[in-house]
Amino acid sequence: MAIVQVTIVPLGTGSTSVSAYVAAVERVLAQAGETIKHQLTPMSTIIEGELDEVLAVVRRMHETPFENGALRVSTTITIDDRRDKRGTMEQKMKAVTDKLQNDL
Amino acid sequence: MAIVQVTIVPLGTGSTSVSAYVAAVERVLAQAGETIKHQLTPMSTIIEGELDEVLAVVRRMHETPFENGALRVSTTITIDDRRDKRGTMEQKMKAVTDKLQNDL
Amino acid sequence: MAIVQVTIVPLGTGSTSVSAYVAAVERVLAQAGETIKHQLTPMSTIIEGELDEVLAVVRRMHETPFENGALRVSTTITIDDRRDKRGTMEQKMKAVTDKLQNDL
Amino acid sequence: MAIVQVTIVPLGTGSTSVSAYVAAVERVLAQAGETIKHQLTPMSTIIEGELDEVLAVVRRMHETPFENGALRVSTTITIDDRRDKRGTMEQKMKAVTDKLQNDL
Numbered sequence: 001m002a003i004v005q006v007t008i009v010p011l012g013t014g015s016t017s018v019s020a021y022v023a024a025v026e027r028v029l030a031q032a033g034e035t036i037k038h039q040l041t042p043m044s045t046i047i048e049g050e051l052d053e054v055l056a057v058v059r060r061m062h063e064t065p066f067e068n069g070a071l072r073v074s075t076t077i078t079i080d081d082r083r084d085k086r087g088t089m090e091q092k093m094k095a096v097t098d099k100l101q102n103d104l
Numbered sequence: 105m106a107i108v109q110v111t112i113v114p115l116g117t118g119s120t121s122v123s124a125y126v127a128a129v130e131r132v133l134a135q136a137g138e139t140i141k142h143q144l145t146p147m148s149t150i151i152e153g154e155l156d157e158v159l160a161v162v163r164r165m166h167e168t169p170f171e172n173g174a175l176r177v178s179t180t181i182t183i184d185d186r187r188d189k190r191g192t193m194e195q196k197m198k199a200v201t202d203k204l205q206n207d208l
Numbered sequence: 209m210a211i212v213q214v215t216i217v218p219l220g221t222g223s224t225s226v227s228a229y230v231a232a233v234e235r236v237l238a239q240a241g242e243t244i245k246h247q248l249t250p251m252s253t254i255i256e257g258e259l260d261e262v263l264a265v266v267r268r269m270h271e272t273p274f275e276n277g278a279l280r281v282s283t284t285i286t287i288d289d290r291r292d293k294r295g296t297m298e299q300k301m302k303a304v305t306d307k308l309q310n311d312l
Numbered sequence: 313m314a315i316v317q318v319t320i321v322p323l324g325t326g327s328t329s330v331s332a333y334v335a336a337v338e339r340v341l342a343q344a345g346e347t348i349k350h351q352l353t354p355m356s357t358i359i360e361g362e363l364d365e366v367l368a369v370v371r372r373m374h375e376t377p378f379e380n381g382a383l384r385v386s387t388t389i390t391i392d393d394r395r396d397k398r399g400t401m402e403q404k405m406k407a408v409t410d411k412l413q414n415d416l
Contacts, residue, residue, distance in 0.1 A: 005147040007182070009386060011321065012328035016188050016384040019199035026204055040200065041145045042193035043109040043182060048146075055267065059260075062287065071292040072328040074321060076388065077285040078111070078147060078180075079270065084120050084279040089146035095123035096144065100130055113219065113282060120220035120280040159371065163364075166391065175396040176224040178217060180284065181389040183374065188383040213355040215390070224396050227407035234412055248408065249353045250401035251317040251390060256354075286319070286355060286388075292328050297354035303331035304352065308338055 002051040002081040003089055006058050007044045010070035024068050025061045032057050039089065048089050051081055106155040106185040107193055110162050111148045114174035128172050129165045136161050143193065152193045155185055210259040210289040211297055214266050215252045218278035232276050233269045240265050247297065256297050259289055314363040314393040315401055318370050319356045322382035336380050337373045344369050351401065360401045363393055 010021050029038050029045065036057055037048040045061075047054050062075045080087065114125050133142050133149065140161060141152040149165075151158050166179045184191065218229050237246050237253065244265055245256040253269075255262050270283045288295065322333050341350050341357065348369060349360040357373075359366050374387045392399065 003146055009321070009323065011323070011330065012325060014324060014326035016186060016324035017199070018323065019196070019203060022200045023203035026200065027207070030204075039145070040197070041143070041148075041150060042107055042152075042196045043148070043150050043184060044145075046145060046147050052267075055263070059263070062289070066289075066291060072290040072295075073287070075285075075287040075289070076182075077283075077287075079281070079283040079285075080147060081270070081274075081283070082120060082280045083274060087280075092123070092146045093144070095121070096126045096130065099123060099127035100134075103131070113217070115217065115219070115226065116222060116224035117220060118222035122219065156371075159367070163367065166393070170393075170395060176394040176399075177391070179389075179391040179393070181387075181391075183385070183387040183389075185374070185378075185387070186384045187378060191384075211354055224394060225407070227404070227411060230408045231411035234408065235415070238412075247353070248405070249351070249356075249358060250315055250360075250404045251358050251392060252353075252355070254353060254355050284390075288355065290328060300331070300354045301352070303329070304334045304338065307331060307335035308342075311339070 001048070001086050001088065002054060002079055003087065003092065004047045004054045004058060005044045005078040006047065006061060007076045008061060008065060009074045010065040011072040011074060013070060021065045021068060021070065025064045028061045028064055029057065037089065046089060051079065105152070105190050105192065106158060106183055107191060107196070108151045108158045108162060109148045109182040110151065110165060111180045112165060112169060113178045114169040115176040115178060117174060125169045125172060125174065129168045132165045132168055133161065141193065150193060155183065209256070209294050209296065210262060210287055211295065211300070212255045212262045212266060213252045213286040214255065214269060215284045216269060216273060217282045218273040219280040219282060221278055229273045229276060229278065233272045236269045236272055237265065245297065254297060259287065313360070313398050313400065314366060314391055315399060315404065316359045316366045316370060317356045317390040318359065318373060319388045320373060320377060321386045322377040323384040323386060325382060333377045333380060333382065337376045340373045340376055341369065349401065358401060363391065
């Protein structure tokens with residue numbers, strides 16, 4: 001089980017806004033459907049699942065801006081891959097927030 | 105106005121769990137108080153504000169694992185700095201989700 | 209043609225030194241042989257080639273620390289993928305250094 | 313002593329080429345002079361020095377594309393900060409290449 005953070009940025013589009021490209025990339029995830037858990041943040045998309053399955057989706061996401069006219073794309077991927085226990089997005093958030101609540 | 109994504113990882117701690125370090129880093133943000141808007145995600149912390157103010161907080165966050173015993177820290181910072189309009193976390197999310205809802 | 213920057217960090221190894229893991233990862237590249245151009249820097253490995261071929265090598269590199277005992281691995285990948293011209297490591301370096309030399 | 317990897321990308325410039333911006337950023341380093349050790353790679357600039365001094369230079373580098381007309385800049389910074397020993401770019405490269413040569 002891996003958690004993967006992805007940011008996809010088209011270069012040289014002539015507009016400082018990239019939200020149309022980000023929306024197109026998100027549609028790839030929506031089509032991947034129920035099988036792949038994901039969360040949109042203001043800086044990236046975070047995806048959880050079997051690493052090879054997630055990377056296959058990320059590969060399709062990276063292709064999307066080209067299909068929408070971009071000629072250069074910069075994609076940053078961070079993989080958090082844990083094999084000693086089942087690390088999920090929910091478990092990671094809970095581990096931190098539990099510790100923060102112990103402060104109160 | 106800038107949005108900054110930060111991930112702080114201690115190396116060589118002898119444990120695969122880093123949530124105690126992440127919680128300590130989050131406390132720096134809690135102490136920064138109302139003045140700085142932030143969001144915890146499963147892979148990073150996202151902070152919004154005037155760039156120099158945000159970077160000063162990130163600098164203190166980076167120091168936290170050392171104060172808790174780490175001897176090597178890897179910190180990754182992504183700055184999204186937009187000067188043509190007031191780019192906020194909320195505005196970025198809305199720009200994408202509006203476009204996705206137009207699909208329905 | 210894409211240029212891909214990779215940093216692979218094992219977590220929880222109990223040592224602040226990661227050079228043995230980095231060397232193991234580099235051996236994967238050495239075995240990939242002549243077909244794939246790459247460069248080691250103090251912070252990452254940079255690889256040039258057809259994107260799918262490069263990503264297949266990166267996938268094997270990511271597996272290496274687990275084979276050497278790590279239980280958690282953080283891998284960061286940055287893809288610079290340009291479709292309007294053949295962007296190579298050499299061409300990118302030359303484009304910048306030519307501009308810098310014009311200053312003299 | 314820290315080693316810092318920086319990538320600065322202007323968005324919405326209307327051109328897929330960013331080498332003019334990269335050259336402008338490199339000039340900031342050249343002006344910082346002898347006091348700060350740095351290396352240009354095809355994907356980033358790597359800087360070595362006291363962390364606060366390096367971050368002050370990176371802050372000026374980040375401002376450069378705005379001075380050259382960009383309205384949105386994405387900057388990625390990776391800090392490798394080691395306090396148990398003097399980690400330099402040269403020492404990190406040697407630690408890996410020594411291990412690779414032992415294979416022969």
